Amino acid sequence: MSATPDTRADEGRRLPLVLRNRAFGAVWLGQVLTQAAVRMFQVGVSWWLVAYAVDDGRGLASGLFMAVSSLPAVALAPVVARAVARIAHRSVLRAAAALAGAAAAALAVWAWSSDLPLAAAYGATLALAACQAFFDPCLTTSVPELVDDEDIETATGFELSTQSLAGLGGALLGALIVDRAGVAGLAAGCAAAYLAAALLIAGVRFRTAAAHGENDGGAGEAATPRKRTLRSILRELPYVRRILVCFAAANLFTTAVFVVIPLYTRNVLGDGGGTVALLEASLGAGTLIGSSTGTRVPGRPTVTGAYCLGLMALALALPGLVAQRLVISCCLAVAGWCVGVIGVRFVALFQRLVPTADKPGFFAVMQAVLGATFPVASLLFGLAGDHLSAQTLCLVQAAGLVPAACALALLGARTPEPAADRPTAEAATGPAADRTPEPVGGER
Template sequence: MTATPTPAPRRLPIVLRNRAFGTVWAAQVLTQAAGRMFQVGVVWWIVGHAAAGVSDRGLASGVFLAVSTLPAVALAPLVARIIARCPHRTVMALAAAVAGLVAAFTAGWTYLAPPPTVVAYGAALLLAGCQALFDPCLTTSVPELVDDADIEAATGFELATQSLAGLAGGLLGPLVVDAWDLTGIVSGCAGAYLAAAALVFLTRFPRAATAPDEAVPSDDGSTSRTLRQILAEHPFIRRVLLCFAAVNVFSTAVYVVMPLYARGVLHAQGSTVAALETALGLGALLGSFTGAKLPGSPTTIGGACLALMAVALGTPGLLADRPAAVCALIVAGWCVGVIGVRFVALFQRLVPAADKPGFFAMMQALLGATFPLSSLVFGALGDHLSPQTLCLVQAVGLVPLAAALWWLGRRTATPPDATVEDATTAPAPAAVANASLGEAS
């Protein structure tokens, strides 16, 4: 008689069994949800309230979104130095606290008198600067909070933060503006930022570096290097990042197109904008948690997801229907989530520990550099072209980039049986420093 094997106990999610990571992750959810609520709410305020009857609503909202993304690009070198030299918990706590004070000051201004549009622009610039410091600092801190075996799971939750922020902020932003104007938006943001600062400040990082102000050697004995030096050894990573930077020109335009589509095509109110934003965030959340289960190399999955995203973003351009637009944005968001979890998890393992502060800060800057351009171009086009035409422009722009990403994977001779599970058991980053993403996966 053979003994019946006892099934292995089911492990709790990383945010529940690792209190430190769960607390810091909750703080990131609060900060990104506050930032997203502010962005979506102010764009809807410009399109549906402040700019009512004005012919350049698209350009005005595009300029606002461009301003909201400039700090991540312009401050990237400074952010990398701060993250490399200062305790990560201190950096994140101070960034969230400063953002809370900025939001509280703006809330007081909007309560006393109707603010000019430039006040919203200034607040957006300062809040985005704080977020540009908080996010790459948390990404760099993941190995300080979790075991090596949990990096994949922690990365999935970290990437899901933006999806949760899209759900919460995208849903609340337009609704709060319709109910309480800008005062309600910035007051809620202030509370969220200050709560996040308290959470991080009270959390102990179990694996924090003992001397954060010194250059930490990598596994092969080298010190931290610039992004250019890192990418010189990883030409495949360089090509992938450039491809995704081009993708962002068309994909991130959705944040400009959605409010214009809701107002100009669906003739709807803030609740419809909230539904569209929520659909995008829900799809990205699903993609963040299901992306690791898809078979195939990152480039194969990424190329297929970009092609599917092109179809999804083009659908509202052909069908002027609210349910169709919601379903299309769920699919588009899912593609974004899948691509993010596959590639960022591999970057975590391929880049040496000493290089991560510079790499992730500069990666965020490189990928975000096209967002101001996208916002301005599509915002200006929105004053001359219909929102449905803008949807089709997005779709057409993504098609050649999907083919390019797939072709890059073919050039690297990715093993045909490579899957994401290989990445979870891969050796330390330094051991595969000379391997491409396709080979590592």
């Protein structure tokens, strides 16, 4: 007996989003591959610097490397916003993945044929990070073009889980590949992942592109949103702006974990690449679980975020007191879970609060605001790592998160929660598109 259309529809709704929406599934898998590649490269090269390439000043070398890898997301934010707004999204995603694959392949050939200078590793991470700076906000902006409105939060959860999957892949493979195959093998693996992502995205049709008759390389002039500066977008979203400031301050201390992990492994635990893999995998696994369960955590986003930052502070403090591999592994898993929950709750909130016409600019500036502290954190903690123990750095991270958690809690207590209704197309085209109510006090 054949299933009725209603039965087939019910079965389709029960399937995971990436299976019942093949277009989104393909793009999501492409992001998994690209972010896994860039994370694998960052973890592997950071470990190569600490364990093999540098004798003195390992903390500074590793911190400088992580700082360079974060610069494009900040410096290119205005360029990214314009490109995402004016160029077909599939073209942006495909080109970013393909160019990153070419850069990684070139580095693999160089490392295979001769000794690799430090400058080449820094230059390669700059190129890969620049491509990722275009890829990530473009995919976030494209979510409404790939899924129905009721699936936006679920799609956001899948998209953010990419970070944790990338962390897992990078953690398990990056340092281990460097220990066994050197930077040449690492770069070759990254190139394969990027090129596979480009092929996946090339076969996807975006709804907006189809509706406006865009071809592979064309820009949809009819769909180009009104021009607004990044500053004006944030000025008209005061509630969102203050949340971003809180998380930017928190990122000054949370992102330093990527500098601390290799230093902790070598200087405190005295272990090798396998331990780096374990610790990075713990952080990635925790983030994956947090991204998957974030929508089920009750409470207002600001309250949930404040509690998660407080829990993260405790999780980062414990390895500063107890130097055991199992302890730091469990603590990083908890910290990762907090990151995953925060990401899902707040990006889903932003998807609904930000007018459609402003999303390309907003998600570019969001990446820039949150990433602006990463170069500073990497350099400061890298320099400090040459003079202070890695356990002390863990305690500094924990102490720095406490003020950010308190600020977010106060923001939630003093500011009414904005309505999370997704702006209509009509509302998103006028000057008063911002649906966010004024904070208590009425100041912008």
